[in-house]
Amino acid sequence: MLWAIARGYGLCDADAGDVVQTVWLRLVERLDGLRDPSAVGGWLATTARRESTRLAARRGRDLPPSVAPPAAEPGPPPDQVVVARERVGQVAAALSALPRRCQTLLRLVAQAACHAELAAALRIPVGSVGPTRARCLATLRRLVG
Structure with a gap:
């Protein structure tokens, strides 16, 4: 998901990799304050969009017209969201254990x-x-x- 978001902003593989790594780093930095594991998927997506926008701007690139505003971006089907949230919750619980x-x-x-x-x-x-x-x-x- 993170790679798809970064690539959707027209970033090359190296820049998309930087975005993905930064997003995971941000999550790890905030892991101790994680209150609602079910919200992590949305947080990751939002953070990936923000980091992609920031990096594209820093590189002096215009965002491609194919990149819709975050509110207009379609999300995954509800059943996939539920499964992903459960999985994130399992991983967060396992990490804290x-x-x-x-x-x-x-x-x-x-x-x-x-x-x-x-x-x-x-x-x-x-x-x-x-x-x-x-x-x-x-x-x-x-x-x-």
Whole structure:
């Protein structure tokens, strides 16, 4: 969904990737304040639109005529919205159930921190970052089901 929104604003693959990464980073930064997991899908879409508009403006590009104002953009069918909201709720609950160390590691990974930065932040050897990340993700997958 995020890629489709960014590409709909006429952004190239690299710029669309920047938008998607920024949107996920914004979510991770606000994860502790998440009150209503069912609203995350709409929040992600709105944030992707705003970041796409911002990046297009920064690059000095006009928005393509095909980009409709956010209010005019059709949403996914209701059944897909329900499934997506349930899934986001499951992931949010699973993330909050992880040990604090795994939560920290996954937040830093989402911010595209390199292994050296991760190791320093977690006070572990650089060679332990990959296996620790793998264990945290495996635990997250089990919790999500």
